[in-house]
Amino acid sequence: MSLRPLLLAVLLVVAGCAAPVGPSPAVTERDSAEPSTESTPVSTPSTQPSPRTSEPETTTSDPSVSPPVLAEEYDVRVAGGSLPVEYGLVFARVAVAMDRPTAEPPSVVRIEPTESMGLGGAEYPEFYRLLGFRVSEDRERALTAAAYVATPEAVVVNEAILADEAGAESTLAHESVHVVQYRTGAFEQLAGTAAAPSGSTAERLLQAAIVEGSATYVEGEYVRRYAPGAASPTESLRTRTANGSPAERLGVAPYLAGARYVDARVSDPGEVRAVYDDPPRTAEELLHDRPPGSEPVAPLTVRDAPRDDWTSGADATDTYGELFVRVTLETGVGEATAADAAHGWGNDVRRRFVAADGAGSTRTGYAWAIRFDDDANATAFAAAFETWREARPANASTVRLVRPAPETVVLLLGDERFVTRASASGRDGAVTVRVNGSG
Template structure:
């Protein structure tokens, strides 16, 4: 394997192992009882049925060969996978080779794919609570890599397992057709960029899964509908996992009328989650430069990241209702989240999250919503958070110990923002100063963040 090919493989793994078919709760027995996986007895693409027309499970010749659980128990799928692949390939108009299928998701892969990110930043926003998604107990799930497909049947009905497999096979076609190949040579990018890419990858597969469900599965809820329900009901931290499926599927569905045209989604993709959510009405991303001065303090700026509108909406949704959170996050123009630590270990202990809004009114709406969320919160971070209007369209949030908040001045001059840590403190501890000459880290907003887009 040459160096370029190895680099592409390593990069694509970062896109494939961080997520999978969201393990939402399967439909109840009344919704699937007696259903065939082939709607109304319709013949499968190769003349076979994936499950018997009377709801009985068909034989599975090949999906279980050599596929054992971590405890050595042999596993198998309750459906025949070949007809599922043939249907997906036909729908997507591809001659790609059927990928290798493994029954069961390896523990290490599942842990990486489904674990809820409980970063300190999300904890500071009270948006890190984990639920059924991270514990893996919610039903069938799958993971797709460039090397094959993994499906965990769990206890789901055969039709639900089939729906998950169709989603994973859609990912296999995405990889085979290099639908997002240009992303493989990009730097990791910001959280906003990663969420946008993940939404297009997962939204594309969810869209294909919906089309498959409508054509071949009777009375089974669409995957996009399951994701909507899961987004509404999930723990706050799990919503970050589910959101790309839900909003990504909405984006794709509005732009396509057939899975055969899925490639078009990746030819001219949105650059931000604001564009993903609103299209052209989102407005352009606004310029924002942040300068950080820590020269006279014990604090060090360790990283900066653009979180984006969707992340902001989900963070607000942890405390507020969906409509209020969505309205408060709309009008996003740019943001920069800067992490600080004081002991040299690099572990963040404090943050300054700065926003630039499209209009002054939208800045007002965000401040009101964020303050309302703080009033409702009872966690320790709520008392260590301060939101301040820095300019006409600029809002800053300082989160951290008293000495950090009270010793940090944030100001705006000619559209440029300065974060001066250990600045003079006056009155209530929030004293604005003009940008001084001693600044470090003065770069345009952007920056890298950890985390990867998902293919699941």
């Protein structure tokens, strides 16, 4: 994704989306690397040129902002091969549609072989793996990029997508949105606007939903106007994830949720900047079309009980948000049930605990507390959790749920002794985790 480091660790890449530059999903104290889709962007070749609509190439009375006129002024180099479409015209159409005709295109579109487009590491952080998010055993990297924008000067494209002219054009339109975002300071506008802690998974997922959702929305409008031979990007994403892996579902979720939110909030690509000017502060607002800032997070702390041989540092926490909760449940229950169970999310805090064993190594456990708006929402989540747990593979790690207060649930994962011996007590807003017995 064309996100700066302030937004990302590793985010997904599917056909028609951008890719980040950032650390691979190695295990960190905060488990900060964000999962990626496992899909490889192989397109179905098209034997016919994509049809064009008769929609005029300008949306203003000023002929100088006509996409063909703008495209003639561009000097975009194509390296590593040739494109099936004129990139300058694609970019100009996107810039004009977004009412950003002065945005400069990238200097180069670089075509790379598929084997050079791998991103991410060989596995996800431990917490994700415990929940069932894993890289397929037959893959050496977490993902294969269809295309990405690491800087506004270069769009990098996987040669595998170029056989499908309409699909390639759609992908290039998506990447062009990211170049415009770079050129117009969208990332700076979004920095620090999320209600979740800075650097948290919840912040990154939300900002990915805004950035990628708006790009997917504009891409969809581009397809409608100029490349009807290409598949609808949202429909394509839904098809890809209908029977996709948990990791693929989580990877695609920000695109779909973000595109739906942007589509509901604006009536034209030229209005997308309003979303950057006043973005949603939580995934709850994004998922339920609430006004920005209308759903403040509920107070919630998770404390480490002293003198129980298990310790947790102040930097061993993360927050995930309602979108992550929903997708996690979707891996074991239906989408409607998962959405209902995640509804009413108020806040969540995951804390990592470690204990030394006699062999000189450490054992790890996690307590993930989720506070809901009321008892009924917490009860709905607990019921869906039981179904989700029963649907897990027989060899899946043990996960246990405890309920220390009416609005709050705590999921215990990781080392078997931690999961079976840990308890959570307290009240809504303040939970203490203690591991009974020796470490």
